[in-house]
Amino acid sequence: MTKAPWIMCRSEIKVLDCTIRDGGLVNNHQFDDDFVHAVYNTCVAAGVDYMELGYKNSERMFDKTKCGAWRFCNEESIRRIVGDNATPLKLAVMIDAGKTDWQNDVIPKQQSVIDTVRVAFYVHQVPEATDMIRDAHEKGYEVWANLMAASTATEEEIDKVLEILAETPASVLVVVDSYGSMYAEQIERLVTKYLSFGRGTGKEVGIHAHNNQQLAFANSIEAIIHGANRVDASLGGLGRGAGNCPMELMLGFLRNPKFKLRPIYDTLERCVAPLQKNIEWGPYPEFIMTGQNNQHPRAAIEARENPQTRDHYVEFYDRIMMQQ
Amino acid sequence: MTKAPWIMCRSEIKVLDCTIRDGGLVNNHQFDDDFVHAVYNTCVAAGVDYMELGYKNSERMFDKTKCGAWRFCNEESIRRIVGDNATPLKLAVMIDAGKTDWQNDVIPKQQSVIDTVRVAFYVHQVPEATDMIRDAHEKGYEVWANLMAASTATEEEIDKVLEILAETPASVLVVVDSYGSMYAEQIERLVTKYLSFGRGTGKEVGIHAHNNQQLAFANSIEAIIHGANRVDASLGGLGRGAGNCPMELMLGFLRNPKFKLRPIYDTLERCVAPLQKNIEWGPYPEFIMTGQNNQHPRAAIEARENPQTRDHYVEFYDRIMMQQ
Numbered sequence: 001m002t003k004a005p006w007i008m009c010r011s012e013i014k015v016l017d018c019t020i021r022d023g024g025l026v027n028n029h030q031f032d033d034d035f036v037h038a039v040y041n042t043c044v045a046a047g048v049d050y051m052e053l054g055y056k057n058s059e060r061m062f063d064k065t066k067c068g069a070w071r072f073c074n075e076e077s078i079r080r081i082v083g084d085n086a087t088p089l090k091l092a093v094m095i096d097a098g099k100t101d102w103q104n105d106v107i108p109k110q111q112s113v114i115d116t117v118r119v120a121f122y123v124h125q126v127p128e129a130t131d132m133i134r135d136a137h138e139k140g141y142e143v144w145a146n147l148m149a150a151s152t153a154t155e156e157e158i159d160k161v162l163e164i165l166a167e168t169p170a171s172v173l174v175v176v177d178s179y180g181s182m183y184a185e186q187i188e189r190l191v192t193k194y195l196s197f198g199r200g201t202g203k204e205v206g207i208h209a210h211n212n213q214q215l216a217f218a219n220s221i222e223a224i225i226h227g228a229n230r231v232d233a234s235l236g237g238l239g240r241g242a243g244n245c246p247m248e249l250m251l252g253f254l255r256n257p258k259f260k261l262r263p264i265y266d267t268l269e270r271c272v273a274p275l276q277k278n279i280e281w282g283p284y285p286e287f288i289m290t291g292q293n294n295q296h297p298r299a300a301i302e303a304r305e306n307p308q309t310r311d312h313y314v315e316f317y318d319r320i321m322m323q324q
Numbered sequence: 325m326t327k328a329p330w331i332m333c334r335s336e337i338k339v340l341d342c343t344i345r346d347g348g349l350v351n352n353h354q355f356d357d358d359f360v361h362a363v364y365n366t367c368v369a370a371g372v373d374y375m376e377l378g379y380k381n382s383e384r385m386f387d388k389t390k391c392g393a394w395r396f397c398n399e400e401s402i403r404r405i406v407g408d409n410a411t412p413l414k415l416a417v418m419i420d421a422g423k424t425d426w427q428n429d430v431i432p433k434q435q436s437v438i439d440t441v442r443v444a445f446y447v448h449q450v451p452e453a454t455d456m457i458r459d460a461h462e463k464g465y466e467v468w469a470n471l472m473a474a475s476t477a478t479e480e481e482i483d484k485v486l487e488i489l490a491e492t493p494a495s496v497l498v499v500v501d502s503y504g505s506m507y508a509e510q511i512e513r514l515v516t517k518y519l520s521f522g523r524g525t526g527k528e529v530g531i532h533a534h535n536n537q538q539l540a541f542a543n544s545i546e547a548i549i550h551g552a553n554r555v556d557a558s559l560g561g562l563g564r565g566a567g568n569c570p571m572e573l574m575l576g577f578l579r580n581p582k583f584k585l586r587p588i589y590d591t592l593e594r595c596v597a598p599l600q601k602n603i604e605w606g607p608y609p610e611f612i613m614t615g616q617n618n619q620h621p622r623a624a625i626e627a628r629e630n631p632q633t634r635d636h637y638v639e640f641y642d643r644i645m646m647q648q
Contacts, residue, residue, distance in 0.1 A: 001513070006509055006510070183577070185330055189325070211538075213576075214535075214538050214541050214542070217538050217542075218508065218542030249537055265609060266637070268637055269636065285572060285589060289589075292573075292576040312593065313592055314586065314589050314593055317589045
């Protein structure tokens with residue numbers, strides 16, 4: 001065993017803040033500018049490497065009266081917060097297959113303050129995803145590939161997807177545990193596999209974890225131990241359902257002196273804790289149940305949104321177990 | 325790598341519920357009989373192996389007007405809940421060095437409904453702890469040895485403690501992460517070390533984790549992977565400060581068909597969730613900070629108990645960092 005590997009830090013590791021993007025799935029992306037600005041300033045002050053602002057979804061597919069600005073991430077919205085972003089913080093948006101008019105809405109990098117485009121897709125969307133990756137790369141962006149819900153794909157499918165992704169210009173392959181169902185041993189296997197396909201072409205591997213089983217932080221550590229150099233986290237774990245890996249835990253673990261915890265706690269105190277009065281996220285029992293049964297969290301989200309069904313754990317347990 | 329080790333279960337693993345014992349540190353052990361009875365029935369119905377009811381502390385050292393019955397665990401109090409305990413559930417109490425009149429208060433096993441005595445002690449209390457272990461064993465109990473705050477002891481000290489414990493009649497050596505400061509790699513090293521001392525004399529290794537860094541469940545899994553066959557958990561993670569490993573997560577992970585989740589969710593819904601209106605536990609930022617800095621949670625508990633200081637994360641952060 002290596003002697004006390006936790007004593008030093010690995011400077012190659014870069015952290016992406018997904019507070020606004022994944023958190024937007026909790027409140028239909030309706031964060032006000034003050035909140036987004038606070039998160040932006042916090043990322044800069046804390047030395048976070050990337051900040052993901054939201055989705056660049058098509059205005060023809062999503063109702064602008066119901067979804068906030070961060071569902072669309074127009075250049076104007078972003079510049080209202082970051083100006084020309086004269087900081088070391090890289091800005092990212094997510095485009096997901098089937099919901100994005102990427103041909104038109106992803107504009108050439110020269111005209112955009114965005115640095116990085118993350119392409120999210122399910123196994124059945126690989127053909128479009130590879131087109132999206134190539135398009136965004138040709139337009140001048142750094143591109144990451146996020147295969148969602150990897151826990152529901154077969155090993156053969158994942159192998160094939162990775163074989164295809166290895167030939168794209170994506171620079172990062174992200175292990176995504178959408179349902180928060182994975183244990184450390186599964187993370188180890190996937191990270192090792194993703195690395196084996198990515199290494200030959202100089203790609204890094206990332207981790208995006210969900211906290212259904214209170215394993216988002218632990219699984220992110222596990223991914224790092226096995227070679228992942230890109231990690232997603234969010235302030236207070238803010239994110240859909242059970243939420244994501246909490247930034248305050250991750251930066252403390254990384255021990256890289258470039259990361260500062262104080263600005264994180266400042267924003268947690270002033271902006272994120274008050275938010276919990278209006279919106280909810282975290283590893284509530286309903287999310288444990290969907291996670292442990294490798295299911296999409298939507299049933300749990302619905303159960304918790306309705307005061308008639310929220311915290312009726314046994315009713316929900318029976319429903320989940322009988323539907324299997 | 326072993327192929328999908330998570331598919332099967334390991335029947336040697338036994339689970340100890342510490343809801344009332346560790347949870348008692350949150351409310352001065354003032355659970356009413358209905359609650360204790362509910363937890364007892366739940367443990368029986370869920371197939372949990374042990375239930376720890378509290379401390380057997382000296383009435384001369386603790387104020388009976390301030391502490392509830394589960395600080396003392398008199399035979400009468402316990403029998404009021406369990407009768408003669410005609411169930412497969414084993415009952416445990418904890419006796420801690422320096423706070424227990426064990427010579428008098430631990431009565432012979434023939435007169436008691438208690439099965440197991442857990443001796444808790446710090447490194448500097450090993451002489452008394454070994455006396456306590458031998459005494460409880462001679463009186464007829466199964467005895468576990470819980471070296472607390474292992475994260476603050478040197479490797480040399482831990483080696484010496486384990487060398488001494490190996491010669492006692494304790495049947496389980498528990499890795500205790502009192503401050504919730506440990507990462508998986510540290511758990512691996514300690515479990516491996518404890519096993520190396522315990523194996524020759526047929527002792528098992530246990531894990532008692534705290535959730536300061538949301539790692540109680542993950543670290544318990546890690547301990548199991550590396551050979552621990554005894555694991556502590558509590559309903560909803562109820563326990564001091566950030567709490568313990570949640571029982572609902574652990575039983576789902578273990579996959580042993582003898583364990584039933586439905587009774588756990590039933591009691592979470594009816595008894596534990598309502599409790600959260602009156603008492604608080606969980607991985608709040610103050611507990612992250614003491615955990616990440618390997619400190620006793622008492623400063624965090626005090627900060628959160630006072631409405632003037634609760635959720636003042638930056639103030640607390642500055643205090644923790646400057647005191648180092």
